[in-house]
Amino acid sequence: MMAVLRRVGLLAPSMVTIGVLLIVPLGLMAVVSTLERGSTGGVVWGRHTADAYVQFLFERDLLGRLVVNTDYLHIFGRSFALAAITTVVTLIVGYPMALWIAFQPPRRRMLLIFIVTVPFWTNILVRNYAWILLLRNDGVIDWMLIKLGLTSHPIDVLYTPFATGIGLTYSFLPYMVLPIYVSLEKLDRRLIEAAFDLGADHWRAFRRVILPLSLPGVIGGAILVFIPGLGAFISPELLGGGKSMMIGSLIQQQFGQSRNWPFGAALAFVLLVLVLLALSAHTARYRGHGVRR
């Protein structure tokens, strides 16, 4: 009895804080997405409508009829594509990196992981801003390419989806490397030695032993990259310019110049639901995996 009271008392502050300052706001956001848009921004309380969700797929033409509008679908599609590409690229680059570090002698491993993590701890703004310096016209990359004689005039990379992709990859690379590294480091080396002993070469040992056993780390990294990537805001804002809008910027716009709160809330709500679905699919699948092992 005393034990229960004690536990409740200890948990109350965190439950209240998170409940009041996050869960209630999220619920509020869902409600706002069903309200009518106010004429000068804001919402009209008490007037419920599905307008915001309708706006996602449709718009009204001059005669007032509903016509399919694919603009927002494009934005969602672009966000998905960029997040997916970022995940794939960070995987292709990050896995070999994690592998190399994991097979270094122990002391060096710690140092190398530290070196990998340092950029991750610098401010996200700094990380993306540095790429502005590199990618803009007359930026560092242009300067180098011209100096090396590879091109004769500046390349337009900044403010394209490609630039956003570079920014995302850069920001999220450590999120992919670390989980893979952890699962590789924990691998029983003797299994790999057994594979070699049984005649496998490096490639086969990798494909048949190392890769399958490190799969949890790979999946963990993929989740850590894809899901935040979907909702990314800074990279598209700074590097993508107006042309390659992603979900994040679209949402922000509704609370900025567009003054369409219900729509913004609806977009945010949809994003939240997608993220929660992806995560629960992953945990459900993994609970099954865990039992199977």
Place this chain on the structure above:
Amino acid sequence: MTPADLTVGRAATTSSSADTACAAVPASSVALECSNLVKTFGVGAIRALDGVSLVVRSNEFFTLLGPSGCGKTTLLRLIAGFENQDSGTILLDGNPLDGLPPYRRPVNTVFQSYAVFPHLTVAENVAFGLEMQRRPRVEIAERVDEILTLVKLEGLDERKPSQLSGGQQQRVALARALANKPRLLLLDEPLSALDLKLRKEMQLELKRLQSEVGITFVFVTHDQQEALTMSDRIAVMRGGRILQIGTPEEIYEHPTARFVADFIGEANLLDATRVGSRQFRLDSGTVLEAEETGPATDLVTLVVRPERAFLAPLGGGGPAACIEQVVYTGSDTIYLVIFDGGLRFRVRAQNSDALGSRARAGDRVGIFIPASAIRVLAR
């Protein structure tokens, strides 16, 4: 009631309940009395303790012995106060402990993992209980020195536990508990992590310590050798129940349950049918005569310790058998034999001379079982 009230030397309050529990024991010498303790874990699943009652006398070395899962550790934790029983009472010196949290019971524990505080020095560890009781600093310092000398850890008082060996850490745990002069010291398999030689040394050491400080010890172990070596009295437990309480001799020579006979030492267990007041027929047809009549049943189990039976010449008395295997263990020789009717039997003979074993595998011999060596238990 504070721990200070119950230090050794103060008269215990008399209580009438002590009279009924243990008729032959005068009230003032009962340290601990447990009555009908029941403890279940989970939602009515398994009963860890199923109506356990026992009496521990002052200054006694009392052991709870049994296989894992028998409830001995649960019982210890109930006495210490880390769990509360579902029903039943625990009296310490006649005073009920029920409902008291551990820090208000004048009982101290030596844990299986030692649980020595890693961030405190040896001296600080040992002084901890005394500090919590707010004893004056001078008294604490004296007591710490005294107890460290007692457990042979002088000079190590400034060390941290990580700098000590397993055996030394165990002594710190011991000293830390003893420093408070508790009414009862509970020890939860404290020697199980030590290697064999150190373990045997510590068994004798603990026994010596107990009689020197005059504190009642309640010791938990699954090792029957350990229990026989150290204890004044043993309670054999199984499945949440106490099967038998007695001195090591009583338990060994006069087990009252088949499990006790089997668990303690080696035993030959022969199922037999009564054919007379003291005659019993084995399944192989042989009739053995015992000195005791045993329980009033016809289906019995006869218990014969291997060292009480002897090899004899064929036909010279006792059933005939064939030697299956001879095992030399240095101090003894064990003969694994099969009776003519198919029953297996073990004879243990001390190698008191250097002549080697008397028989070899394949020989046919007689097995002499003296009547005094047979215990009769209900089947």
Place this chain on the structure above:
Amino acid sequence: MNGSTLVPPVAPQRLDLWRFPLTRSVAIAAFVYLYVPIVALVVLSFSAGDSSLARWEGFSVRWYIEVFNNSDMLRAMRNSLIVASAATVAGTVIATMGALATSGPRFRLQTAIEAMIALPLIVPDIVAGIAILLFFVLVGVPLGIFSIMLAHTVFAIPFAYLPIRARLAGLDPALAEAAADLYATPSRSFRRIVLPLIWPGIAAGAMLAFISSLGDVVISYFVSGPGATTLPVYVFGMVRMGVTPAVNAISTLLMLASVAILTVSYLLGRRFQ
């Protein structure tokens, strides 16, 4: 001569089993990729001209001086520190209490509670920023330093919780029992035994919370008010307007601060092992 010739023994090739092909090159390329932007940033922050290598005009610290003369930026920096400190203290205390509650024998709602504590980490920061903004506006909380503090505390909780919980999990449960056995009441047992032993976890958690608060952009962007911005929000505003060399300087400074805190904690962590 006889038919057979002696073949000189070939020295066996030192096959390093653990050297997987390509991994080293990719790793080195990746390290370069990770650090080139940072190095470029630092170098250009010392440029006397307008942060372009093509028009390099020599070394100068004038942009650093400009940063320190920018009172708006200094105010933003001060706000960041105040907010981070408050959120860290509140978040760490709350997280410590939560970790104490969830360690020990499992209880019925444990999974739900741990999911709730992890929630701030799962929700995308855009969504959280919008939701909290809506909440403050509709409830009437004025947007300023205090509103940012409240929002950051929510996120500080899971950051601090994780290391503290891990540390508690590694603690022998018998230690707390031993303390109680030795006449320590629960509060004294906590102060003398549990707290000193989990302290490294609390320190690590506090640091995680502090750094995450200092570096937060998105949430702060939505819940800050006029005149009460944090440093990242201020820099974000500057960057959106274009490249000012002063941004290079402040970015380099921010980076140095993070690296310094991290290196110190890494070395401290090594010492404790």
